[in-house]
Each structure stands twice: as structure tokens, then as C-alpha cells.
Amino acid sequence: MKIDHIGIATRQLDEGLAVWRDALGLTVDATEEISEQGVRVAMLAIGDTHVELLEALSPDSAVGRFLAKRGPGIHHIAIKVDDINASLADLKNKGARLIDETPRVGAGGCLVAFVHPSTTNGVLLELVQHR
Ligand code: CO
Numbered sequence: 562m563k564i565d566h567i568g569i570a571t572r573q574l575d576e577g578l579a580v581w582r583d584a585l586g587l588t589v590d591a592t593e594e595i596s597e598q599g600v601r602v603a604m605l606a607i608g609d610t611h612v613e614l615l616e617a618l619s620p621d622s623a624v625g626r627f628l629a630k631r632g633p634g635i636h637h638i639a640i641k642v643d644d645i646n647a648s649l650a651d652l653k654n655k656g657a658r659l660i661d662e663t664p665r666v667g668a669g670g671c672l673v674a675f676v677h678p679s680t681t682n683g684v685l686l687e688l689v690q691h692r
Contacts, residue, residue: 565641565689566604566611570624571633574603577614581605587612593668600624602668613639613668637675639687645672648688652676664690 571577574592581587587605594601599622603614615636617625627636642648645664653659660675667673667689676686 563641564610565639565687566613567635568613568615568637568639568685568687569634570615570617570627570631570636572616572628574601574614574616576633577616578603581612581614591669594618595668597665598623598667604668637685637687639673639689642688642690645674645688645690649674656680664688 569577578589582589582605587607590604590606590611592601592603596618599618601616601618605612605614615624617628619625620629624636649659649662649664653662658677658680660677661673664672664674667687670692672690672692674688676688678685
């Protein structure tokens with residue numbers, strides 16, 4: 562397993578890009594709007610993983626609610642898995658509370674599913690299967 566990316570909630574992507582791209586010098590691999598999840602994302606490569614900057618498309622999206630409650634900061638950690646359905650079934654068997662019982666399409670066309678932070682040490686966990 563590997564860390565696929567670390568998701569960071571920003572009020573505006575430009576605020577995050579000012580740090581991660583302009584000050585730190587990372588390269589933006591892709592910028593994308595995922596309307597189903599109510600976010601715009603920018604993926605920046607760092608080593609063999611990525612930083613995923615998130616901007617809410619509306620205040621009532623998941624990231625919008627996170628920002629209202631906690632402000633900008635680390636939103637989730639994403640782990641790369643080979644078989645997302647098997648990982649979800651396994652986690653469920655072991656008592657994890659799944660936000661997504663079945664995977665959906667996320668950034669870069671990957672299959673993604675979220676696990677609720679209440680059963681993962683307070684960390685929102687995203688599983689990612691690349692296609
Ligand atoms: Co993510």
C-alpha cells in the first residue's frame with residue numbers, strides 16, 4: 562500500500578497554489594472539477610505521491626461544510642489499493658463505518674470510496690483504485 566495523496570481543504574485553490582506551487586515549487590499535474598462531489602481539485606506531485614488541494618464549489622458540499630467548521634487544513638488521507646471493493650468489504654467486516662458502500666468515480670477517473678473518521682482515528686480515509 563502507498564499514500565496516494567493527501568487532501569487539503571483551501572478556501573480558494575489559488576491560496577493553496579501560492580504555497581505548494583509558488584513557494585515550494587511543486588508542479589501541478591492536473592486541475593479538475595468534480596461536480597458530483599462539489600469540489601475543484603488541483604493535484605501536485607511530491608515524490609511518488611500527491612498533494613490534492615480542494616476548493617468547495619458550494620458551502621453545502623462536504624468540503625464547504627468542513628471549511629465552515631474547521632477552516633482550511635488537512636481534509637483526508639488517501640491510500641492506494643489494488644481492489645477497492647475487496648478493501649471496502651474487508652474494512653466493513655472489521656467494523657469500519659463506510660461513507661461509500663460502493664466506489665464512485667473521483668479525481669483522474671479513479672475509483673474512490675471514503676471511510677468515516679469516527680472509525681479511523683478521526684482521519685477521513687479515502688481508498689483509491691487507479692484504472
Ligand atoms: Co482525495
